[in-house]
Amino acid sequence: MKITWKIINEEKGKTKSSIHIQSLVINNNVIMNQNKIVNIFNNYFISVADTVNADNKKHINTSMTNSINYLTNNFRRPFPKISWQYASTYEIEKIIMSLRTKNIYGYDEISNRIIKQTAPFIIAPLTYICNCPSLEGRDN
Numbered sequence: 001m002k003i004t005w006k007i008i009n010e011e012k013g014k015t016k017s018s019i020h021i022q023s024l025v026i027n028n029n030v031i032m033n034q035n036k037i038v039n040i041f042n043n044y045f046i047s048v049a050d051t052v053n054a055d056n057k058k059h060i061n062t063s064m065t066n067s068i069n070y071l072t073n074n075f076r077r078p079f080p081k082i083s084w085q086y087a088s089t090y091e092i093e094k095i096i097m098s099l100r101t102k103n104i105y106g107y108d109e110i111s112n113r114i115i116k117q118t119a120p121f122i123i124a125p126l127t128y129i130c131n132c133p134s135l136e137g138r139d140n
Helices: 002-012 034-074 089-098 112-117 119-131
Strands: 024-026 029-031
Touching: 024 034, 029 034, 089 112, 089 119, 112 119
Parallel strands: none
Antiparallel strands: 024 029
16 A cells, blocks of 8 residues: 555655755754764764653652552542442443444454444343443342
8 A cells, every 4th residue: 555655646746855964063063974963863862861761760759659658648448339330221332332433443352343233232241241240249
């Protein structure tokens, strides 16, 4: 596909123009040696990465300490029990139909398009799974 578009654009006269850096001015000095220019760019980007990494490590250590202190100070009691409401087949169908129809899939490798097409066959099992008492530790 990429080659096809390349041929089409060449035939239409649309070609990408590449920009070659011929010189670089640093501290009022003009550098024309390509190897020196490459090394200057490399050193700059390496130093930026080191600076960002150093700043992140400082931030992570302080934020981690603050986060742990916050959690231990504010959440000493257990969270209240979540009340699960039973789902109807109508609600499950509404959720499935609200998905965007795309061929992109998630972790389960099932696309939204397939889920929508198979909805009549999977709504009942999905409703059962959502309402299954053994999954929530319910008594009934």
